[in-house]
Amino acid sequence: MNAPESVMVVAGTRPEFVKLAPVVDALERSDRFETLLVHSGQHYDELLSERLRESVSLPDPDVHLGVGSASHAEQTGRLITAIGELLEEHEPTYTVAQGDTNTVLAAAIAASKRPTTFCHVEAGLRSGDREMPEETNRVLADHVEGLSFAPTEEAAENLRNEGVTEDVYVTGNTVVDACRDNLAEARDSSDVLDRFGVRPEEYVVATIHRPRNVDDPARLRRIVSALEDAPVPVIFPAHPRTEEALRRAGHGSGGSLRVVDPLEYLDFLRLLDGATAVVTDSGGVQEEASLLSVPCLTVRPNTERPETVEAGVNVLVEPDAIGGELRSLVYDPDRRAAMTGARDLYGDGRAGERIVRLLAHRLDHEEPELDADAVEEVVESPAE
């Protein structure tokens, strides 16, 4: 057996910790690789960073870049420099990043200048909305040469339509792995419903943090008043930027709305799992809602997760439509049932293992097979 190959995994925000934890776990179960985990520091709030990372069992980072808050340009620029220096020092065979943040953009650009293969997890998502910085980040990261791990056939098709045809693999989304790894424990051990005094199927969850919703005070007010007037309690774990915008505008808990701190992953999974519906502008939460059969109202004009809308489990809404949609979901069980039942949009929960298998096969210059049984040849099964 040759010495293990080095893989640098770069993560720095809440969704990256959730979705890269299964990849890091699979890397650590393979004797082909050793992992260098780099925390960019893009999320630095304790609840979104250290507490969240620990709650998804992602190991302590080997390197913490501590980039912190800055303009998009400054943050991305500093990260390109810092990641570039790490690549020069460690010379990893692979550099892995996930999603659409400034961290992934910086990792992609830095990797493109070095002899390492850039690997984009969750490649090929497209909202078509260039007003969102995430769309630019994901398009640019996808066009850096390397391996594209697309979560769905549709995402792979998006890449092909843009001329990215080499080394595109449909792996499923690691969000399913994370959910599979944590849901049983969340159901067993989380007391989050008791803490908030709610009963299963008798409350709604809300998460809103995109600039379009949060930075426009009039739009934020319309969202808040719809949640205040909801027919059941609404538990709203507010992202720090949302919390600040709410405070500035004089909003807080009131009526049906209860604003709380961001939750650890197991608590959030349990809360979402028991909800009548979720009101969100998050990407990952749209996916998790479909997995957990929770009807989803997405407060955006578009989504890079169109399969959820096509499957009928997610509806795009303007703020003024939230109230009517929530009343219909709370009072009409048929409507609620009609917005569930698409649990398999994102794969079989083995995306992390499949990605690591692909990395191994590439070292051996072999054509990979991606069915679930074959995955186990490279990655040991997790201990039961």
Ligand code: UDP
């Ligand atoms: N999440 C969490 N605690 C919370 C809210 C969300 O653990 O209080 C998780 C959620 O389960 C999902 C991820 O955070 O996996 C989504 O992150 P976010 O909405 O910040 O980012 P996006 O997916 O929109 O990029």
